[in-house]
Amino acid sequence: VLDRLAWMAAELGPVLTDAVGRIGGLRLKPLMAQALHMGDECHNRNAAATGLLLKQLVPALLAGDTERGALARVVSFLAGNDHTFLNVSMAACKSMLDAAAGVAGSSMVTTMARNGVRFGIRLSGTGERWFEAPANRVEGLYFPGYGPDDAAADLGDSAITETAGLGAFAMAAAPAIVQFVGGSAADAVAHSRRMRTITLGANDAFTLPALGFAPTAAGIDARAVVDTGVVPVINTGIAHRDAGVGQIGAGITTAPAACFTAAVVALATMLA
Amino acid sequence: VLDRLAWMAAELGPVLTDAVGRIGGLRLKPLMAQALHMGDECHNRNAAATGLLLKQLVPALLAGDTERGALARVVSFLAGNDHTFLNVSMAACKSMLDAAAGVAGSSMVTTMARNGVRFGIRLSGTGERWFEAPANRVEGLYFPGYGPDDAAADLGDSAITETAGLGAFAMAAAPAIVQFVGGSAADAVAHSRRMRTITLGANDAFTLPALGFAPTAAGIDARAVVDTGVVPVINTGIAHRDAGVGQIGAGITTAPAACFTAAVVALATMLA
Numbered sequence: 001v002l003d004r005l006a007w008m009a010a011e012l013g014p015v016l017t018d019a020v021g022r023i024g025g026l027r028l029k030p031l032m033a034q035a036l037h038m039g040d041e042c043h044n045r046n047a048a049a050t051g052l053l054l055k056q057l058v059p060a061l062l063a064g065d066t067e068r069g070a071l072a073r074v075v076s077f078l079a080g081n082d083h084t085f086l087n088v089s090m091a092a093c094k095s096m097l098d099a100a101a102g103v104a105g106s107s108m109v110t111t112m113a114r115n116g117v118r119f120g121i122r123l124s125g126t127g128e129r130w131f132e133a134p135a136n137r138v139e140g141l142y143f144p145g146y147g148p149d150d151a152a153a154d155l156g157d158s159a160i161t162e163t164a165g166l167g168a169f170a171m172a173a174a175p176a177i178v179q180f181v182g183g184s185a186a187d188a189v190a191h192s193r194r195m196r197t198i199t200l201g202a203n204d205a206f207t208l209p210a211l212g213f214a215p216t217a218a219g220i221d222a223r224a225v226v227d228t229g230v231v232p233v234i235n236t237g238i239a240h241r242d243a244g245v246g247q248i249g250a251g252i253t254t255a256p257a258a259c260f261t262a263a264v265v266a267l268a269t270m271l272a
Numbered sequence: 273v274l275d276r277l278a279w280m281a282a283e284l285g286p287v288l289t290d291a292v293g294r295i296g297g298l299r300l301k302p303l304m305a306q307a308l309h310m311g312d313e314c315h316n317r318n319a320a321a322t323g324l325l326l327k328q329l330v331p332a333l334l335a336g337d338t339e340r341g342a343l344a345r346v347v348s349f350l351a352g353n354d355h356t357f358l359n360v361s362m363a364a365c366k367s368m369l370d371a372a373a374g375v376a377g378s379s380m381v382t383t384m385a386r387n388g389v390r391f392g393i394r395l396s397g398t399g400e401r402w403f404e405a406p407a408n409r410v411e412g413l414y415f416p417g418y419g420p421d422d423a424a425a426d427l428g429d430s431a432i433t434e435t436a437g438l439g440a441f442a443m444a445a446a447p448a449i450v451q452f453v454g455g456s457a458a459d460a461v462a463h464s465r466r467m468r469t470i471t472l473g474a475n476d477a478f479t480l481p482a483l484g485f486a487p488t489a490a491g492i493d494a495r496a497v498v499d500t501g502v503v504p505v506i507n508t509g510i511a512h513r514d515a516g517v518g519q520i521g522a523g524i525t526t527a528p529a530a531c532f533t534a535a536v537v538a539l540a541t542m543l544a
Contacts, residue, residue, distance in 0.1 A: 051320065
């Protein structure tokens with residue numbers, strides 16, 4: 001891991017910065033919209049988005065003067081993992097949600113994050129404050145040799161994708177993902193439909209072909225979660241409970257309802 | 273067109289031959305199977321398959337000693353059109369179907385092709401003989417400035433993909449294609465289900481996530497077409513009726529029933 005991080009800083013970063021600069025930046029929302037039409041949900045399935053990213057980056061890389069060995073290492077690294085785009089997706093979702101932060105009185109959820117023990121959310125109208133509850137277990141499929149007893153509870157910052165209406169919220173776009181996280185293609189469609197009941201609106205930039213190109217549910221409303229009892233669904237990797245082992249499976253989990261209740265109470269108190 | 277063909281012969285061909293040789297060939301069936309899980313049907317939608325092809329070819333291209341200018345031209349050409357993989361898909365389908373040719377007594381359709389006026393099929397059990405009927409019109413969406421009066425009837429050899437159980441037969445994999453060929457996502461699913469009634473079997477190598485990973489319909493049985501009256505459905509580009517204009521839209525059409533009746537009569541006569 002340390003060797004890889006050092007290489008990213010020394011070679012990958014500068015080479016990518018040069019290539020992205022040469023093409024004047026990458027427009028990520030259209031790329032993600034296209035990936036949703038290609039079976040990705042941009043959280044646990046990024047195969048199409050990774051390919052679309054490569055398609056833009058490789059000609060830009062070739063147009064520069066990076067020496068050939070470095071070029072081959074960078075392209076092999078980017079092409080070598082179908083989840084390469086997840087790094088970009090998370091950053092894009094975080095940027096979109098930060099734009100919604102700090103609106104007085106707003107019950108829109110701007111962050112959901114978990115550390116394997118606790119789950120925390122932040123609302124637009126309650127600033128930097130976290131509202132926490134114990135993280136839920138993940139129901140899913142395990143890599144060979146591992147099972148539920150080895151698993152940590154829900155963990156990581158990638159639920160920023162669901163917060164932005166992607167991931168499990170856009171799962172109707174990605175029926176093939178059920179081979180990775182469990183469940184059926186019908187479940188995938190049902191998750192996308194159900195999430196629409198707890199969002200403030202829908203995102204016309206991101207559409208779901210299997211639902212007749214309906215826009216994705218977007219802008220989780222903590223009040224709607226409390227009113228309906230419907231909690232946000234999350235596609236996620238399953239981490240081993242011991243540090244250093246890494247991912248041992250993938251599955252589906254939910255945000256705990258108690259976070260939302262606490263957040264709504266805090267918001268009401270601020271407004272009282 | 274002539275300049276492009278000359279460049280393909282002089283530069284693209286040799287560079288690709290070198291790269292494909294270096295990685296010991298490309299396994300196309302797994303690539304196409306993956307593309308079906310990424311919203312392609314490998315006839316009129318090849319966005320994912322083109323990306324998957326690039327992901328294998330670019331590292332192979334970089335590993336050779338092709339000079340940088342040629343490399344940039346080849347990669348830009350391959351990455352510059354979402355239909356790049358169609359050329360590969362058609363050749364792969366033709367190879368698969370040629371393997372089924374020449375089986376005595378077999379009513380399996382091994383070729384469907386059209387020239388804008390006539391539609392022709394060949395059966396496994398009737399050798400090189402063509403059974404023809406007038407080509408049908410294509411119902412679809414037109415590029416701006418064009419309409420049905422400008423269109424040729426069904427044209428081209430790309431229906432080899434439907435003959436192999438891809439294209440419109442696998443349309444349940446590609447709901448987003450209806451934005452290009454018309455109809456709804458529900459129609460796409462219905463086409464894949466209906467084609468299963470006229471095939472000898474199904475192809476476990478190619479599965480449809482939206483239908484619970486059901487295998488694609490494969491091996492059109494001319495007798496089943498005649499018995500049921502269900503004709504093969506085809507996704508296709510719409511060509512202008514005047515030579516040289518090129519593609520003016522895309523849509524859905526069918527193989528004319530008369531071809532199949534004639535073929536079954538000929539087969540029965542041979543066996544009598």
